[in-house]
Amino acid sequence: MKRFYLFCNAGMSTSLLASKMQKTADANKLPIEIKAFSDSQMGDIVNEFNPEVILLGPQVKHLYEKVSERYGQDHLVAVIDSTDYGNMDGERVLKKAMKMYKESKGK
Numbered sequence: 001m002k003r004f005y006l007f008c009n010a011g012m013s014t015s016l017l018a019s020k021m022q023k024t025a026d027a028n029k030l031p032i033e034i035k036a037f038s039d040s041q042m043g044d045i046v047n048e049f050n051p052e053v054i055l056l057g058p059q060v061k062h063l064y065e066k067v068s069e070r071y072g073q074d075h076l077v078a079v080i081d082s083t084d085y086g087n088m089d090g091e092r093v094l095k096k097a098m099k100m101y102k103e104s105k106g107k
Contacts, residue, residue, distance in 0.1 A: 003049055004097055006036040006080070008057030017080070020090025021097075034094070039063060046071055053097050058082040076104050 004021070008014040014036035022034040037045050039060050046054065053076045056063060061079040068077045078100055084092045 001031045001033050002053075002101075003051035004032055004034045004053040004055060004094075004101075005045060005049070005051040006034070006055045006057065007039045007042050007045075008036065008060055010038050014057045017085065017088050017090055017093060020088060021094040022090075024091045024094050030098075032094075032098075042067070046075065051075060053078070053101055055080050055093070055097060058085050076101055 006014045006018050006021075018034045018036035022032075025032040025034060039056075042054075045051075054067060054071060056067065056077070056079045058080060064077065064079055071077055076097075078097065080093055081096070084096070
């Protein structure tokens, strides 16, 4: 099972998006676990669960460089599109994340 984990300030609004993404993954029988966490938990979560994809909410996009430097060698790191996030479009965010993940594995 692949892990796509979302991180934002408190993990609250991102939890709703993660839930919608998980419903889409489940409906399409995709072996992906999607969860949301506070960015303050990132180090512990990444070290313990080793997610394939780290998605940052738009409100913490300023962390992208730091997170990429720290985890980018072993994990795909991306910022969620603010429009998709605002619309809580779980299906679209999941499709984009899957596309990025597949492209990164093709290298």
